[in-house]
Every structure is written in C-alpha cells, then in structure tokens.
Amino acid sequence: MTPSSDPADHAPVDPAASAAxxxxxxxxxxxxxxxxxxxxxIDAALIHILAERFKAxxxxxxxxxxxxLPPSDPEREKAQxxxxxxxxEAAHLDPEFAEKFLTFIISEVIRHHEAISEDRRRGTDA
Amino acid sequence: MTPSSDPADHAPVDPAASAAxxxxxxxxxxxxxxxxxxxxxIDAALIHILAERFKAxxxxxxxxxxxxLPPSDPEREKAQxxxxxxxxEAAHLDPEFAEKFLTFIISEVIRHHEAISEDRRRGTDA
Numbered sequence: 514m515t516p517s518s519d520p521a522d523h524a525p526v527d528p529a530a531s532a533a534x535x536x537x538x539x540x541x542x543x544x545x546x547x548x549x550x551x552x553x554x555i556d557a558a559l560i561h562i563l564a565e566r567f568k569a570x571x572x573x574x575x576x577x578x579x580x581x582l583p584p585s586d587p588e589r590e591k592a593q594x595x596x597x598x599x600x601x602e603a604a605h606l607d608p609e610f611a612e613k614f615l616t617f618i619i620s621e622v623i624r625h626h627e628a629i630s631e632d633r634r635r636g637t638d639a
Numbered sequence: 640m641t642p643s644s645d646p647a648d649h650a651p652v653d654p655a656a657s658a659a660x661x662x663x664x665x666x667x668x669x670x671x672x673x674x675x676x677x678x679x680x681i682d683a684a685l686i687h688i689l690a691e692r693f694k695a696x697x698x699x700x701x702x703x704x705x706x707x708l709p710p711s712d713p714e715r716e717k718a719q720x721x722x723x724x725x726x727x728e729a730a731h732l733d734p735e736f737a738e739k740f741l742t743f744i745i746s747e748v749i750r751h752h753e754a755i756s757e758d759r760r761r762g763t764d765a
C-alpha cells in the first residue's frame with residue numbers, strides 16, 4: 514500500500530508505520546484509509562455548519578444583552594434536548610450522545626453570551 | 640407577540656412569559672424567535688451528519704477489531720486536530736472550540752471502539 518496522497522486527508526503518518534498495523538493486511542489498511550477520507554469530509558462539513566450556528570447564537574447573544582434577557586434559558590434548552598433526542602433516534606444515533614453533544618455546544622454558547630453581557634456592562638460603567 | 644406556531648421550533652414556552660422578557664420589546668422577541676428557528680434547523684443538520692460520522696467510525700471500529708489494530712491512533716488524532724483548527728480559522732470559528740469539539744467526538748468514538756474490541760474478546764473466550 515502506498516500512503517494516501519489526498520490533500521483532504523492531512524494525516525502525515527502512514528498507518529502502516531505503527532507496530533500493530535504491520536500485522537494488518539493491506540486490504541484492511543486501504544479500507545481504513547478510504548473511510549478516514551469520508552470522516553475528514555464529514556468533519557469539514559461539521560466545522561462549517563458549526564460556524565454558522567455560532568453566527569446565529571452570537572446574534573441571539575447581542576439581542577439578549579441589548580434587551581437585558583438572561584444569557585441562559587433552561588426551558589428552551591430542555592425543549593431542544595428532547596427534540597434532538599427524537600431526531601437522533603430516527604437517524605439511528607445514540608440519543609444519549611445527542612444530548613451530551615447539545616449540552617456541550619450550549620455550555621460554549623452561554624459562555625459567549627455571558628462574555629457579551631459582561632463587555633456591555635463594562636462599557637456602561639466606563 | 641403571538642407564540643411561534645412553527646413546528647420546527649418545538650419550544651413549549653413562550654419567551655415572553657419570563658419576568659426578564661416582559662421588559663423586552665416585541666420586535667426583539669420576534670427576532671429571537673426567528674433566529675431560534677434557524678438554530679433548530681442547523682441542529683437537525685448536525686444530528687444527521689453526526690449519525691453518518693458514527694456509521695463511518697463504526698466501520699473503522701469493526702476493521703480495527705478484526706485486524707487487532709489499537710482503538711486509538713494519537714498521530715491521526717493530532718493531524719485531525721491541526722486540520723480542523725485551520726478549517727475553523729477560515730470559517731471564522733474559534734479554533735479552540737473546534738479542537739474541544741473534535742476531542743469530545745473522538746473520546747466518544749474511542750469508547751465505542753473499545754466496546755467493539757471488548758465484545759469480540761468476550762466472544763472469543765466464550
């Protein structure tokens with residue numbers, strides 16, 4: 514097997530170089546390399562969609578700060594989690610993972626909202 | 640403002656019901672509701688793309704278990720993180736967040752790979 518020359522791969526290491534991989538047949542390493550190419554494409558899509566999501570939540574953060582709305586909204590979060598759990602089930606994704614994922618994203622968003630509020634308060638005090 | 644009737648929203652609570660929101664003008668609450676609709680659409684896309692990513696990593700997990708390859712691959716992970724940080728910068732997403740996000744996903748994937756390996760070991764011993 515020759516190392517992948519696909520620039521989308523960006524993996525500098527030939528998987529055949531590790532001690533364990535020397536036991537694996539070339540066909541398995543070729544399959545591994547092909548699936549990794551798919552994963553890399555999916556990850557690029559995820560990053561770009563997440564970038565759009567943060568643009569939207571930044572707009573929410575500014576709106577909330579301008580109107581003295583609290584940075585977090587537990588009722589909305591509860592509804593989002595329930596909805597994503599249902600969507601995950603339909604897509605054969607572990608609903609527990611979907612919930613952990615949304616909680617992870619929301620905690621980052623709230624951190625941003627608090628920072629926006631804090632910046633505005635400092636601006637008002639100055 | 641009337642509560643959103645958009646079924647994509649799935650938020651059971653009228654944002655105008657909270658004490659803080661009573662201070663906010665209707666136009667702000669309408670804008671908030673519109674942006675939340677966008678966020679809900681983005682989240683549905685994320686869940687479906689993540690479901691495809693886990694299908695791909697499950698194939699990787701089976702391949703690794705069948706060929707006695709280790710569940711984690713630190714060199715590959717390092718390359719993935721560097722690549723996603725660059726993609727995040729280009730998309731105006733915080734690279735720190737992109738790295739935390741990938742680490743979060745990979746830790747879940749490795750947990751799955753270890754479970755597949757463990758199942759196979761138990762199957763061999765039985």
